[in-house]
Amino acid sequence: MIQLAKQLVNHDHRLSATICLIPLPSGNNTNLTAGDDSRVRFVNLPAVKPPPDTDPARFLPTILEGSKRHIKELVGSDVARLAGFVVDMLCCTAMMDLGSELGVPPYVFYPSGANFLGFMLELQALHDEGKLGDLAELKDTESEMAIPSLEKPLPCKFLPSVVVEKEWLPLLIDNTRRLREARGIVVNTFLELETYALGSVSVAGNPPVYPVGPLLNLNSARPEEEEEEEYKEAVQGNEEVMEWLDNQPAASVVFLCFGSMGSFGKEQVTEIAVALERCGQRFLWSLRRSPEAGEVGPPSEYGNFDEAPLPAGFLDRVSGIGKVIGWAPQTAVLRHVAVGGFVSHCGWNSVLESIWFGVPVGAWPMYAEQQLNAFQLVEELGLAEEIKMDYRWDGGMMVTAEEIEGGIRRLMAAENDEGRKRKTVKEVSEMSKKALTEGGSSCSSLSRFIQDVIDNIS
Structure with a gap:
């Protein structure tokens, strides 16, 4: 959302x-400031505390409903002229009516890809017809x-975790x-990546779709300069990691990182370690402790x-070829020339980052919509190798050392059919950068969105 705001202004x-x-009642919230950009500001709304007996499924909706009056008060006291109201994808039920109350049409920001958007539109239609x-x-x-957003039929074992969890699906x-009531949907993707999926959602009856991505920590006006600034910030405090990468050959390191929520239990950690030791591949592994x-x-x-x-003696045995770390500066690592593959949970931000930096993915989805992202990357777009596409974090499933080893070997191959993916990812990487430049597909889409917003006050 912050990167979208930056691109707009x-x-x-x-x-x-x-x-x-x-804010969440837990108090575990982040206060943000706009820094040097006076045209982007952050307002921390007052906290809304649901009653203690609130049903867990109603916890978030209750907070959102309670926040509506604070937003109305904010807009009423603002001297700026309101031209558009952009709602996060998970706030639609609570906030969509607020646009008309504020006197402007509501838009939706969809931080997932067009594939998942099309998937959810289809599920909702089937549900309302009594066919789901x-x-x-x-x-x-x-x-x-x-x-409709996939060219191939989706095996049900790859259904996203979020839609097979009964508390989330409603x-x-x-x-x-x-x-569907929105004036338009702004999607974090780009035309060249999801041509088919975007075509499937850009049909009569759906709101106009504006693909404006990839929305990363990059500035559409100066992507290379801002990328350099972000890299320098990420490296601070991680000099040891970057120095280790500096000493590795080009495209020789597989990077394992599973997002801000990704972690594994003891048995699965052991399987990963055994796989890495067996395959002998240089690696950088972001390993974090699971919640109790x-x-x-x-x-x-x-x-x-x-x-x-970890297995006894593992760190000593792999000290010449591998490094285990905690939290990882992901974009800085992916950018490094030594990294040749990325074993990932396939969160959409991570997908876009891997494409931007031209690094093929080893698909190991865990939760949310990630199984669908993995299927799209592997089966539809040919940008990834499978580690375990039907893995579910909370299902007690174990990915064996043999499966992990095989996936990493295919991912890092350079001279066979699998190795061609690296060239394909590099080509799509160039497309992602071109999309954000003047005249590129995402830049043009952003212009159309802005014109529609401006028309609201003309």
Whole structure:
């Protein structure tokens, strides 16, 4: 959302952007400031505390509903002229009516890809027609689903985790139904990457779709300069990691990193370690401690890796070819010339970052919509190798050392059919950069979106 705001104000001097931050009652929130950009500001809204007996499925909707009056008060006291109201994809049910109350049409920001957008539009339509079965029962079958945003049928074992979790599916269906009421949908993707999926959602009856990505920590006006600035910031405090990469041959290192929420139990960590030792591949592994049973939240860091559930003597045996670290400066690592493959959970931000830096992916999805992202990367776009596409983080599934080793060997191959993916990813990487330049597909789409916003006050 922040990168979208930056792109808007940099693209058109008439615009400014206010980002409303809705705090969680836990107090684990981040206060943001706009830095040097006076045309992007952040407003931390007052906290809304749901009653103690609130149903867990109603926790987030209750917070969003309670935040509406604070947003109305904010707009009412603002001297700037409101031209558009952009709602995050998960706020549609609560916030869509607020646009008309504020006197402007609502738009939706969709930080996932067009493929998932098309998938959810199809599920919502099937649900409302009474044709959507129990997806939780289908996930372990050999059934297939025809999804308009995919060229190939989707095996049900690759259904995204978020839609086979019964507490989440109703919320997503409701959000998608309200999303159809938007004036337009701004999607974090680019035309050259998701041509087929974008075509499937850009049909009569759906709101106009504006692909404006990849929205990364980059500036569409000066991507190379800002990329250099971001790199320097990321390297600070991680000099040891970057120095180690500096000493590795080009495209020789496989980078394993599973996002801000990704971690594994002891048995799975052991399987990964065995696979890395067997295949002999240079590696950089971001290994983090899983929350204890009953805990909720992101993984934490090990004090030292002697505490980690690694095989005895593993660190000594791989010291010449591998490095285990905690939190990783992901974009700085992916940018490094030594990195030749990225074993990833296939979160959409990570997908776009790997494409931007031209690094092929080893697909190991975990939760949310990641199984669908993995299927798209491997089967539709040919930009990734499978590690385990039907993996589900909370299902007790184990990925064996043999599966991991085989996936890494295919991912890092340079001279066979699998190795051609590296060339394909490099080609799509160039497309991603061109999309953001003057006259590029995303730059032109952003201009169309801005013109529609400006027309609201003409």
